[in-house]
Amino acid sequence: MSVAILGIAGGSASGKTRVTKKILEALVGEPVTLLDQDSYYRDLSHLDMEDRRNFNFDHPEAFDNDLLVEHLERLSRGEAVEKPIYSFKDYNRTAETTRVEPASVVIIEGIMVLAIRELRRRMNLKIFVDADDDIRFIRRLTRDVKDRGRTIDAVVSQYMETVRPMHLTFVEPSKRYADVIIPSAGPNDVAINVVVDSIRQHLLP
Numbered sequence: 001m002s003v004a005i006l007g008i009a010g011g012s013a014s015g016k017t018r019v020t021k022k023i024l025e026a027l028v029g030e031p032v033t034l035l036d037q038d039s040y041y042r043d044l045s046h047l048d049m050e051d052r053r054n055f056n057f058d059h060p061e062a063f064d065n066d067l068l069v070e071h072l073e074r075l076s077r078g079e080a081v082e083k084p085i086y087s088f089k090d091y092n093r094t095a096e097t098t099r100v101e102p103a104s105v106v107i108i109e110g111i112m113v114l115a116i117r118e119l120r121r122r123m124n125l126k127i128f129v130d131a132d133d134d135i136r137f138i139r140r141l142t143r144d145v146k147d148r149g150r151t152i153d154a155v156v157s158q159y160m161e162t163v164r165p166m167h168l169t170f171v172e173p174s175k176r177y178a179d180v181i182i183p184s185a186g187p188n189d190v191a192i193n194v195v196v197d198s199i200r201q202h203l204l205p
Contacts, residue, residue, distance in 0.1 A: 003076040004203035005122050006107045009114040009174055010129030011167050012058070013139035015184025019129050019192060020109045026196045030204055033075070033103040037110020039084050040068045044092045052091035053154075058166035060112050068108075069118050071100070078102045088148045105203050111167075114174035124203060127195060128178035133164075135184075 008023075010016035017036075024032065040063045044052045056062060064084075071081040082097035113119050114126055131139075137159060144150040175181065182191040 002104070002205065003102070004105050004124040004199075005072060005076075006105060006125045006127070006199065006203070007113045007119065007123040008107060008109040008127045008129065009111060009171070009178070010184070011131065011133075011136050011171050012111055012163055013136045013143060014129045014131040015139075016109055016111075016129040019127075019182055019184065019188070020107060022189075022192050023107070023196060023199070026192070027105075027199065030200075031104040032107065032199075032204075033100055033105070034107045034109065035068065035071060035075075035083060035100065037063060037068070037108065037113055039086050039098075040064045040110075041086050041093065049091070055091065056162045056166070057091075058111070058162045058170075060116050060170055063110075063112060063116075065116055065118060069122075072106065072108070072119075072122055075100070075102045075106050104205050105199060111171050112174070114177045115170045120174075120177055125180070125195075125198065126178050127180045127182060128175045129182050129184050130175070131184040133167075 008016050008020050020034065024034065041057065042062060042064050044055060047055070071083065074081050080099055080101050083100050085094045085096050085098060087094050108119060114128060120126065140159065140163070141152065141155050144155045145152060180191065180195055182188050182195070
């Protein structure tokens with residue numbers, strides 16, 4: 001089975017999940033599947049809740065990259081995988097998994113997918129979703145308070161202590177590896193259509 005891998009990266013709350021959703025919607029009915037990097041945060045069940053809260057989730061080593069690479073290789077061989085399920089409320093994986101069936105195109109989406117060499121070297125197409133820092137912060141603040149039950153002080157503290165420095169150290173520099181840069185602020189349908197057309201013409205069988 002010939003499998004193409006598409007990587008979609010960008011800073012926290014840059015809009016990469018929204019872009020990924022648009023691409024998947026445009027390719028409904030095609031053999032395309034998704035692995036979201038957020039599902040591959042390391043198992044922190046050995047830590048108490050306070051230590052989990054203080055864990056640096058914005059470093060490349062926060063993810064179980066070996067497992068993600070293994071799942072990519074198995075999907076490339078035509079094998080299904082059991083993707084972990086991560087709980088943002090508990091700062092840890094749950095005991096459940098989601099079955100992901102093999103497909104001709106596998107999309108990997110997450111903040112660090114272009115920063116991790118073992119992932120990047122397997123990609124046929126690399127995309128970076130770009131957004132200004134202030135827009136990303138406002139989006140993250142709104143999302144984490146509304147959807148993840150965080151306090152404003154906790155969101156601001158995490159942003160200043162880990163999110164921003166890790167973005168500057170790892171995420172922003174990974175933009176240089178991108179084949180396509182998509183702006184998330186303002187209309188981006190043209191750029192997304194270019195990506196979808198490229199997938200149809202060059203990656204799908």
